[in-house]
Amino acid sequence: MDQIAFELTPEFARKMDLADPLSTYREKFYIPEKNGQPLIYFCGNSLGLQPRSVNAYLKQELEKWADKGVDGHFEGKVPWVDARKPSKRLIAPLVGANEQEVVAMNSLSVNLHLLMVSFYQPKGKKFKILTEAGAFPSDQYILESQVKFHGLLPDEAILEMAPRPNEHLLRTEDILQKIEDHKDELALIMLSGLQYYTGQLFDLEAISSAANKQGITIGFDLAHAIGNVPLRLHDWGVDFATWCSYKYLNSGPGNVSGIFVHEKHSDNALLPRFAGWWGHDEKERFKMKKGFKHMPGADGWLLSNDNVLGLAAHQASLELFAEAGLDKLRKKSIQLTNYLEFAIHETIKDSELLEIITPLKPTERGCQLSLLIHKKGKEVFDYWIDNGVVADWRNPNVIRLAPTPMYNTFQDVFEFSRILKNSLEA
Secondary structure, eight states: OOOOOOOOSHHHHHHHHHHOTTGGGGGGBOOOEETTEEOEEOBTTTSOOOBTTHHHHHHHHHHHHHHHGGGGGTOSSSOGGGTTHHHHHHHHHHHTOOGGGEEEOSOHHHHHHHHHHHHOOOBTTBOEEEEETTOOHHHHHHHHHHHHHTTOOHHHHEEEEOOOTTOSSOOHHHHHHHHHHTTTTEEEEEEESBOTTTOBBOOHHHHHHHHHHHTOEEEEEOTTTTTTSOOOHHHHTOOEEEEOSSSTTOOOTTOOOEEEEOGGGTTOTTSOOOOOGGGBOTTTGGGOOSSOOBOSGGGGGOOSOOOHHHHHHHHHHHHHHHHHOHHHHHHHHHHHHHHHHHHHHHHHTTOSSEEEOSOSSGGGBOSOEEEEEOSSHHHHHHHHHHTTEEOEEETTTEEEEBOOTTTOOHHHHHHHHHHHHHHHHO
16 A cells, blocks of 8 residues: 555644545444534444434334334345344445354354354363453453353463563464463463554464464454454354444444354354254254254354344444445545554654553554553543533543544544644643
8 A cells, every 4th residue: 555645734624524535424324413513522432422323224214114014024135034144245344254153143253152052162271261361341251250150260261361561462473372372271262353452463374374373263343343343254164253333333222232153163063052943954944843953054043033123223333334345444444544643653752641542553453553551541531522522431540542444534634633632731
């Protein structure tokens, strides 16, 4: 990608926005306002903004419910019994999978539990799980409870990797060495794809390759990666993954999650799983007979019938991703995040107020910069909020900023730099 000579001026920011081939996508979203002015919304890594098209997608299903009642399950362009199916063709390219390997369902935490029932199978001395220290709390609790479910002790079974002393990030070589050192003990490697706190994008290809080489099951929590960075789960030989849809996928608060299960597991009836009738062979589903026969692919992990309204909102956003193209979004994401990094460095100069703890290489991060605030962190954060910046505070002293390419602009970044400068002088 060509190197851009950035300038911290309103003219440069406007020029970049005018040249942006994705600039019209901002108009496809509702931008929250304060005192009649649009907020600088850098919080897409926590909750993405609402696409304007969501209302029409929901209205269509609400009208069908009103007009047809229960018959909506079997009538219309997409009968509700098939509500999940249209999303599969749009989710698959976002994670680098084929359609059979993905399905939208449940919530992330529920899905991770369901997948670990199948893919965490401790036996003998191979009982440990390798993960990063400081993983998202829900993931930590899930790993702890899954280990206890097997009668094991978390302190013995969960192997956490921490950065080297005085460093914020995990080095890929250290992760690979840890896999090599514990290859005879590991039953599972379970990592986030992109670390929520630091914003570090792990080298998923290298980690997956090392796991496959040693015959270790590999899974990822992609909550902060999907819709943010390119993924090739099938080609990398990842066994399973799950994610949420309310961050970069802009599908609404608490909306439907999704899973990936590699096709090599598609027809494995010996895998343990917690079954439900929607995961049963759909040709026989309504015969209501005993004897679970799993659907092929990821659909075999379905439990309940689809959340039709949630999937409608999800579909509205997924269509925007298909239209915009992940490659174009990633290109803009790199430029926009690079510009934010440039603006912060230009503004703080030699200030000891903060440091960026997210990797500086664009290939090692998505559209998030995590700022470690050394002095008066909450005061700085509150000043930004009072002046129209929506960011995300994480204890003890980190502020996360996510300039999202679908709806953020270079002018957003420039305006933030002015607020940052004023906060340093306040």
